[in-house]
Each structure stands twice: as structure tokens, then as C-alpha cells.
Amino acid sequence: MGRLVPAVTRALDILELFLDSEGPLTAPDITRRLQLPRTTVHELVTTLSARGYLVPVPDQPGRYRLGVRTYQLGSRYAEQLDLAAEGRQVARSVAETCDETVHVAILEDMDVIYIAKVDSTHAVRMVSAAGRKLPAHCTSVGKMLLASLPENELDARLAASGPLAAMTPNSITEPDALRGALTEVRARGVAVEQRESNPDVSCVAAPVRDSGGRVVAAMSISVPMIRWSDERQDELEALAVKGAAELSGRLGHRGRA
CATH class of the missing domain: 1.10.10.10 (Winged helix-like DNA-binding domain superfamily/Winged helix DNA-binding domain)
Structure with a gap:
């Protein structure tokens, strides 16, 4: 140099x-x-x-x-930013720190689409793929993204989507229960999903913001239940917030979310 x-x-x-x-x-x-x-x-x-x-x-x-x-x-x-490419780079760093599977996802109607994924090196890990679509209300990234919507937009999407499908017995299926969960997400600034999309996996997620402060994506860390605990949840929430903040910074966001 x-x-x-x-x-x-x-x-x-x-x-x-x-x-x-x-x-x-x-x-x-x-x-x-x-x-x-x-x-x-x-x-x-x-x-x-x-x-x-x-x-x-x-x-x-x-x-x-x-x-x-x-x-x-x-x-x-x-103009030159690529959310997926930037997301992969930050997700890789987060995954290296915690050795769990890390995703970056965006919202489409009432679904999330995973645009970046880095796998854990553990033999037991979440099986997923970039490009996969899941119901937003069943995932931590989805709840984080839904929580960022204005109330009128959330109501419109819920009205247009029809019944909330269950992926596991723990999935939220009632709109009022979902609204309550989203209120908690807004208050805490992180989202948690415990066996709601996969009976063997729990996840935490944090918001990714662009230069204007808008939530444009969410970053999650997914953990098999055999490695999940309250202490581990606290650690991963902090790491997800840190990773999402780094990705937000790459997108031009400054200041606190």
C-alpha cells in the first residue's frame, strides 16, 4: 500500500x-x-x-x-449498491462469529424472500436456500419487516392475504395475535421466532435500513433447538443487531435505528 x-x-x-x-x-x-x-x-x-x-x-x-x-x-x-452482495459479505462475518446460519431477507406482500445465506459449519443446522420464500408471519425476519410497516399498510396486506397459514403448531395464525407480536418487536427492536417455521429451529432478526432510514431488509440468525437457550438468545440478538447495523452502514444509513 x-x-x-x-x-x-x-x-x-x-x-x-x-x-x-x-x-x-x-x-x-x-x-x-x-x-x-x-x-x-x-x-x-x-x-x-x-x-x-x-x-x-x-x-x-x-x-x-x-x-x-x-x-x-x-x-x-x-446506484452501484447490491443489497444481496453486501448482505452476503456481512452475513459471512456474522456466521464466522457465531457459527450459525445467517440469512438476509426482504418482504414481498406477506412473504419473505431470502436474498443471502451463509451456512453454519455444524452438522446439525438449518436447511434453507437463497431465493426461498416463506410466510412472513412465521419467521423472525418476516416479523421484523412487518413490524416496520405503517399500520394502514399492514392492515391492507393482512386483508389481502387471507388466513394466516400455520407451518408448525407454534405458528401465529390470528391477525390480532400477530399485531401483538409486532408491537413487541417494535418495542424491543429485534424479532424472535421459536419453532414457528421449523419445529426444530429458532431464530432472531434485526432490521437493515437504507440511507433514508427505511427498513429494506432484515438479518437473522437461525439456531437448532439443541443449541438454543435464553443465554444464547441474548448473545445472538446482540450479534444480529450488530450485523444488521453494519449492513445498514454499507447501505448509507447513519445513526441509531
């Missing part, structure tokens, strides 16, 4: 200040926060402004905000 160029590093440091700033910044603000010489900051701000990465704020002399070039770069980055 070649050496870092100090001027480029400082220019990027200036741009990144705006990620956490509540509003425009002045050159003295930048100087104070980055502990750089005033002359250096002035030259860098002048250069970034000339290239469209910063622009002066109208009627606020000496204040700058991000320019259109940063938006153009962000938009191009978003």
Missing part, C-alpha cells in the same frame, strides 16, 4: 465534519475541530468550493455547506 497523501486526508476530514454537523460550518469552526493551521484550512476550503464539494451559504458570510458534487457521488454510490 502506498503512503497517504496529507492534503487529501485533510480535505476528506473537512468533508466528513459535515456528516455530524447540525448545520453550516465556518473556516474557524473547521480549524478548531481539526486543529489545523488557518492558512491550510483556508486553502482546502477554497479548493473544495472551487470543485463544488462545498458551497457558501447565501446571506451567511463565511459559512459553508456541502455542495452538489457530494450528492452526485453519493447517488452514484447508491
Whole structure:
């Protein structure tokens, strides 16, 4: 790897200040926060402004905000994102940590579609495949995604779907019971499914958000009941939240879910 160029590093440091700033910044603000010489900051701000990465704020002399070039770069980055590919990379890291099967899924009507999957190395593990479709109300990823919907949209989907099918004796089949479960998911920020889609497997799931904060997918960890316990559930919930947050970050999401 070649050496870092100090001027480029400082220019990027200036741009990144705006990620956490509540509003425009002045050159003295930048100087104070980055502990750089005033002359250096002035030259860098002048250069970034000339290239469209910063622009002066109208009627606020000496204040700058991000320019259109940063938006153009962000938009191009978003166009090139592949949720499935990014999901596989993060799922692989999560699976290596817990050695359980990890999925990333999206919502389609009242079903979930698994778009990424990384298997556990254990001989006893969940059998599934990317591209598989399951009823959302029977899965942790599905409950996480349904919980993210506005109430009116959830009601419309439930009305259009007909009766809730049971995959196991533990499956939720009553709409009111599902609504109650989704209320708990919203409160906790994670979803749990205990033998509702497979009598031998339980799962936990956390939400994946895009740059606008919308829940666009969910990440789950699936565990055979022979390795499931309350303590294990707590560990996996934390890991699922961490993995989903990492994937959200790759999609451009910033801040707490």
C-alpha cells in the first residue's frame, strides 16, 4: 500500500465534519475541530468550493455547506449498491462469529424472500436456500419487516392475504395475535421466532435500513433447538443487531435505528 497523501486526508476530514454537523460550518469552526493551521484550512476550503464539494451559504458570510458534487457521488454510490452482495459479505462475518446460519431477507406482500445465506459449519443446522420464500408471519425476519410497516399498510396486506397459514403448531395464525407480536418487536427492536417455521429451529432478526432510514431488509440468525437457550438468545440478538447495523452502514444509513 502506498503512503497517504496529507492534503487529501485533510480535505476528506473537512468533508466528513459535515456528516455530524447540525448545520453550516465556518473556516474557524473547521480549524478548531481539526486543529489545523488557518492558512491550510483556508486553502482546502477554497479548493473544495472551487470543485463544488462545498458551497457558501447565501446571506451567511463565511459559512459553508456541502455542495452538489457530494450528492452526485453519493447517488452514484447508491446506484452501484447490491443489497444481496453486501448482505452476503456481512452475513459471512456474522456466521464466522457465531457459527450459525445467517440469512438476509426482504418482504414481498406477506412473504419473505431470502436474498443471502451463509451456512453454519455444524452438522446439525438449518436447511434453507437463497431465493426461498416463506410466510412472513412465521419467521423472525418476516416479523421484523412487518413490524416496520405503517399500520394502514399492514392492515391492507393482512386483508389481502387471507388466513394466516400455520407451518408448525407454534405458528401465529390470528391477525390480532400477530399485531401483538409486532408491537413487541417494535418495542424491543429485534424479532424472535421459536419453532414457528421449523419445529426444530429458532431464530432472531434485526432490521437493515437504507440511507433514508427505511427498513429494506432484515438479518437473522437461525439456531437448532439443541443449541438454543435464553443465554444464547441474548448473545445472538446482540450479534444480529450488530450485523444488521453494519449492513445498514454499507447501505448509507447513519445513526441509531
